[in-house]
Amino acid sequence: MDKQRIGILGGTFDPPHIGHLIMAQEAAEQCNLDKVWFMPNASPPHKQENGVSPGNDRVEMAKRLIDKVDRFKLLLIEFEREGPSYTVDTMKELKGKHPDTEFFFIIGGDSVEALHTWDRIDELVEIVTFIGVKRPGHEFESPYLDKIIAIEVPLIGISSTMLRERFRHEKNTKYYVTEEVREYIEVNRLYDKR
Template identity: 50%
Template sequence: MEKVGILGGTFNPPHLGHLIIANEVMCSQGLDEVWFMPNQEPPHKEKSNAVSNSDRIEMLKLAVEGHPKFKLELIELERPGPSFTYDTMKLLKENYPQKQFYFIIGADMVEFLPKWHNIDKLLEMIAFIGVKRPSYNLQTSYPILYSEVPEMGISSSMIRKRLKEGRTVRYLVPDSIREYIKENRLYES
């Protein structure tokens, strides 16, 4: 059975931290692919309309191009309303019954697991893989796998802030994304 990691998020914008996490987890857990899944409305975050969904998709395409095992999964953008992982994974398992799914989450989401919608049913369908993030704890009573990844303090919100202030984001995002942001005047004040 093919093993697929799902890396969900707003990817607003996608950055090198996302790519490093995906690659490290794929290698350490023996995954066949990692699917980057931008969400519509994460239930745990306030809605941020900094850029359009089409811009986020284009930036993700640039982020994963050149890596044969990184794919885009747009299922959460194709349906309206909050993006509950349980509902999404139920659909993905119906659409791809031959695949075994692993949901990759940062330590910030590991701490949040008790509040996830239908968490007990979700744990029957998929396995979680947790990765460290600065200032968060990976401890939980839920059965999750762990992958060691280099810890970086890179976040999309930090990148948006830097861009709004006119500061550089070189080496924080791939050059192709940096050029896309510049050409399309995204995140400017």
């Protein structure tokens, strides 16, 4: 039996947006993935805790983002254990739980170039294949290029930081996020004070 091919798209998802959907769909299509699991970080070690929305809000937004897409699934493994969420620990745990699955970790170009700073990266690249999303016409620079499948995705200039600002200042966010995510943010006034 062929191994199932699963892509993992991790992030703070604060908020999740259409760029995440496009990235996941393109990785799935171009790399022949069976599913993409969206994995919100519980306690991202590289982000200040007070600068990130509460985990329950980020989980709910991610859930609403992918709710109608059969190929996408929510993965809450990092909320099931305490402490900082290091990708190497998460992937070891996933490999133990799903030994017949081939895992791919989907990252953007900025993460590719910072890969050498990830915790226990030499160990991590031996247990997971990275899918690096390139900006059209831009080449990666990384000592781990031989461990990365490079794919090109249409340039979507949306960031969660930009969206938080747009919500805070009540600027247009239509089509940047799904209606379900936008409604959740507005009803709960998530970015009014930050």
